[in-house]
Amino acid sequence: MWTAGLKAAAVAVAVVASASAAEARLTVCNRVSEPVKVALGVEEGDGWRSRGWWHIAPGECRALLDTDLKLLEYYLRAxxxxxxxxxxxxxxxxxxxxxxxxxxxxxxxxxxxxxxxFFLLSTDGASSMTHNLTD
Structure with a gap:
């Protein structure tokens, strides 16, 4: 049975885990007045891979990757x-x-x-970044 103290500790651990994951990712924000869809291109292993679509409403942001960015270059299309x-x-x-x-x-x-x-998005070695789509 969960006690109040154990529940609080479990919630604290979950918040810390999600906070660190939220800080390390590639996020795209839609700063235009219409919904957009976004595709990502990356070099994986010895080849290239593209995937999409992430659908993003006006004013919203979406994480395309939720792990530390390991590459110096990512490619986007919206x-x-x-x-x-x-x-x-x-x-x-x-x-x-x-x-x-x-x-x-x-x-x-x-x-x-x-x-x-696709256009180049350079991380300059950052482990996390946000890109804003604007007019």
Whole structure:
């Protein structure tokens, strides 16, 4: 049976654990007036991998990774939920219209995906960072 003291200790441990996890991650905040979807590209092992979509409402933030950032570079792409302009870049990765996780960044169309440009997000060695999407 849980006593009041044990419950308080368990809650304190849970708060400390979640606080440290909350501090170490890659977070994207939507600072525009429309919902967006975000995709992430990373180098894993000896290859590239892309995954998405994280859906973020206006004014909200979402953690794409909730562990310490180990890489110096991550790649992001964001698109509005409704067709329109988005945030892309010069680094091509494979994406799909629906939620996806794709290994490799070449021959996207031949493998049933499409190619889209991602932009570089440099961590400068930080273990945690937040990126704001703005107009």
């Amino acid at each position: 698109e509005p939920e409704e067709p329109g302009t988005g945030w892309g870049g010069d680094f091509p990765f494979c994406i799909d219209d629906k939620d996806f996780e794709i290994g490799g960044d070449t021959d996207c169309e031949a493998r049933g995906h499409r190619t889209a440009g």
